[in-house]
Amino acid sequence: MTEHECAMANYDSELNEAFLSDLNQGSSEQEAAVVNLIAGETLLLRCRHNSISPLRWLKDSRSPEGKQIRDEIYHVSHCYLLIDMVMMEHNGTYSCLSSVDNRTKSIHVQVLEHGFVNVQLKEMNQVSALARESLCLQAEVNAYPEPRCHWVTPRGRVACSAPSRYRASRIFRHCKPDPGEYQLTVENNEMSITRNMTVCVVDTPAVAIALTKDNIQCSANGTSLNVTWRYCQMSTKCHEDALWHGMMPQTMQKSKLEDFCQQSHFTSVSLSELEDNIIVKCCANSTFSSPQCSATITLKKHPSVITQMIVILFILLLLIFLIVLNIMIKNKKPRYESQIQVLQIVGPLDNDYIYINFKEFSYNLELEFPRENLKLGKELGSGAFGKVVKATAYGLSQPGVSMQVAVKMLKDKHHPVEREALMSELKMLVHIGRHVNIVNLLGACTESGPIYLIFQYCCNGDLLNYLKNHREQFQKSLSDMFDLKRFRYLFQTELTFREREGSFNSTYIPMSPMLFRDTQEPSRASIHGGINEELDSLEELHILTYHDLLSFAFQVAKGMEFLSSQNCIHRDLAARNVLVTQEKFVKIGDFGLARDIENDDNYVVRGNARLPVKWMAPESLLQGVYTKQSDTWSYGILLWEIFSLGVTPYPGMKVDQKFYMLIEGGFQMEQPYYASDSMYAIMRLCWALTPQDRPHFSKLVAVLETQLEDSENQLYINTGEKALSQSIYQNADVLPAHRRPNREDEKVAENVSRETEVPPGPASIPTELTPLNEG
Incomplete structure (x- = not known):
């Protein structure tokens, strides 16, 4: 060289x-x-x-x-x-x-003096269905320094492939695009340009014409259509185009269809404005196809028998079409929506409301969690639209620390509308905020892949199965299980838990990125280290007491009080939708995405939907109205589940027309096996037929807090020296045959009755309950 x-x-x-x-x-x-x-x-x-x-x-x-x-x-x-x-x-x-x-x-x-970027492209791309496979979106880019680019497609972000060169320009292509909206972003070290493009797949227009009593109607579906009416005298045979004459329609309406760029055109002409013995046709012209026409014959004054038969046959075919269409609509899979909804009151009554649409709300990218730091595990639940899996998140709470979480996601094959609904749910959860008795959102993955919502993981599953699995370990009190020394430790623990419950009064925690990382619940053992052995032994024995049932009821009421304060309604409040964490904390969840309601006997087909009928208030069941008061009714059913240790509500009763008549007539279930008289009085208040007569969750929280305090005071009494000679902790009367009202039951019933009168109980249809019998 x-x-x-x-x-x-x-x-x-x-x-x-x-x-x-x-x-x-x-x-x-x-x-x-x-x-x-x-x-x-x-x-x-x-x-x-x-x-x-x-x-x-x-x-x-x-x-x-x-x-x-x-x-x-x-x-x-x-x-x-x-x-x-x-x-x-x-x-x-x-x-x-x-x-x-x-x-x-x-x-x-x-x-x-500085760099530049110039982009030339075709913004509107229409292609026939046959030519769709050969379509490539193309952009000619002239830039200096060397440009970088990416496409934003209906399926997500895609990096640009290597360009071809033409003189000083670069040609970027994206082939076989789906119908929809696209964005191309081209940038270099100096500037950035984003341009929009659309892809419409057009096909042969579909035209249908119908003859009614007063007019002739025409409907056409397609892209970029021009709908026209023409008529011809029957005597001319209508074999030449010059024999056809145009006419103005009486009405003209356009509406968008679900398919991108597709429109529906509806137009009609009045029979009174037409001549006799003519042929009328409606034509739809499209840029990418030949004109499509549908014709009918009208004989206004002297219709022949053949014409009458044609009209009757057409009407029969139209009825068959409408019946088939109605069946298809009923069998169509419903769109996914979150079970929890936020209301906006628009009238003087509580049932004058609309659901807030979070589609246009902004999403805070500070909540984004790196997708590569999330290791997905086994599936926890699956439904028609999506699933929930257990996962390990690295660095979510603090750097270098891993934690177990639950990840909510759509299934692989999903509709864009369902992805939009899940994104709206994410924005709604950010809007609602955090609470200790709600399954809180910890973070999300929304970029460069499927949407993941990251929630707290509740290791003990749902409350319904927790109650069923611990029936054999249920004790009237812990005094039957421990000696006096152990009971004193337990009393210290309960007082500590009572102090912690007092802190629940400040329930609203605003959403922020730092709070998303704080996922630890208060721990009893962390407050009193000296009782760790006692708590560990209790966890190993899986002991369940009446005081625990009260605590479950109180915590759910606190969670619902928080949701109510945020104008939220749950619409499916039940023990199966409440989760249990360590140390018997319970959290309200939303299983609208990952519950298999098709195979769940609790969800009954009603109309074109599956509904949890036995948990629904009369106004929701019969009128389709959901309010905060309808959640109160469902809470009363949940209390019945808790204090029956997981028995299905209305045991032995089928959901049929007779069941709906009983609910509408004021029928109420009998007192559950493990409930006190005062607790049953609360349930009956929640089941008031008039929604305004049901207590608000703030009132329920106050009443249950009083019952918890009385339960703890009784626990303290039983730890005294007199408890040594007693063998039963008199927390509550749990045997139905020996229920006797005591002072605390009378006090609670009196406090609740001041605000709302207890509706009369059923007398005509008894419901016998036996322990652990689910009918």
């Missing part, structure tokens, strides 16, 4: 590109006709000729500034022009000239 060749090779490695002109070839698409540089950069031009010929570079017929280096290798001549730092005065046309055969080739050098 010669000295000049080595020098040029060094420049090539530093500049990455030498702009080449080959005198032996014509202009090609790969050769740049214009060279763009920013002031201060280095320009290197190279000229080549396949002969021994002196070459030189000229600018405007004069020798340009810079260093020209010539060499000859294997009968090929080269000439380099090097300018270390280009300035504005170096703008111009540079030509390479051969002294032997006078061949020349020119290239224009443009020195810029």
Whole structure:
């Protein structure tokens, strides 16, 4: 290699590109006709000729500034022009000239003060269904410095593939696009440009015409349609296009269909404005297909028997079509929506409301969690639309620490509307905030892949199965299980838990990125380290007491009080939708996405939906009205589940027309086996037929808090010396045959009755309950 060749090779490695002109070839698409540089950069031009010929570079017929280096290798001549730092005065046309055969080739050098990006594309792309597979979205980009780009498609973000070059431009393509809206973002170190594109797949228009008593109606579906009416006298045979005459329609309506770019056109003409014995046709013209027409014959004054038969046959076919369409609509899978909804009151009554649509709400990207720090595990639940899986999150609470979480997601094959609904649910959860008795949102993954909602993981499952699995371990009190020394430790623990429950009064915790990382619940053992052994032994024994049932009821009421304060309604409050964590904390969840209601006997087909009938208030069941008071009714059913240790409500009763009549008539279940009289009085208040007569959750929290305090005071009494001679902890009367009202029951019933009168209980239909019998 010669000295000049080595020098040029060094420049090539530093500049990455030498702009080449080959005198032996014509202009090609790969050769740049214009060279763009920013002031201060280095320009290197190279000229080549396949002969021994002196070459030189000229600018405007004069020798340009810079260093020209010539060499000859294997009968090929080269000439380099090097300018270390280009300035504005170096703008111009540079030509390479051969002294032997006078061949020349020119290239224009443009020195810029800063970089630029220019994008040329076709914004509206319409293609027929047959040509869809061969369609490629194309953008011509002229930019300096080197541009980067990506597409945003209906399926997500996609990086641009390697471009092809055309002169000084780059051609970026995205082939086989789905119908919908697209964005192309092109950027370099200087600027960024985003352009929008749409893809519409059009097909042959579908046209249908119908004859009614007063008019002729025409409906057409398609893209970019022009619907027209024409008529012809029957006596002319109508074989020539000139015999058809246009007419103006009486009505013209347009509406969008679910398919992108598709529209539905509806138009009609009045029979009173038409002549006798004519043929009428409705035509739809589209850019990508031939005109499609549908015709009918009208004989206004003297209709023939054949015409009458045709009309009757058409009506029968239309009825069959409507019946089939109605069946298809009923069998169509409903769209996914979150079970929890936020209300906006729009009238003077509580049932004058609308659901808030969170589609247009903004999403705080600070809540985003790195997808690579999430390791998905086994599936916890699956439904028609999605599933919930157990996962391990690394660095969610604090750097370097992993924790167990539950991840909510859509199934692989889902509709874009369902993805939009899950995104709206994420925004709604951010809007609602956090509470200790709600399954709280910890973070989300929304970018570069499927949407993941990250929730707290509740290790003990749902409350319904927890109650069923611990029936054999139920004790009236813990005094039957421990001696006096252990009972004193337990009393200290209960007082600590009572202090912690007092802190629940401040329930609303605003959403913030830092709070998303704080997922630890208060721990009894962390407050009183000296009782760790006692708590561990209790957890191993899985002891369940009446005080625990009271605590479950109180915690659910606190969670619902918080949701009510945020104008939220749950619409499916039941023990199966309440989760249990360590140390008997309970949290209200939303299983609208991952519960298999198709195979769940608790969800009964009613109309075109599956509903939890036995948990629904009369106004929700019969009128479709959901309010905070309807959640109060469901809470009363949940109390019945808790104090029967998981027995299905209305045991032995089928959900049929007779059941609906009983509920509408004021029928109420009998007192559950493990409930006190005062607790049953609370249930009956929740089941008041008039929604306004049901207590608010704030009132229920106050009453249950009183019962918890009385339960703890009784626990303290039983730890005294008199407890040594007693064998039963008198927390509550739990046997139905021996229920006797005590002072605390009378006090609670009196407090609740001040606000609402207890509705009379059922007398006509007894419901016998036996322990652990689910009917």
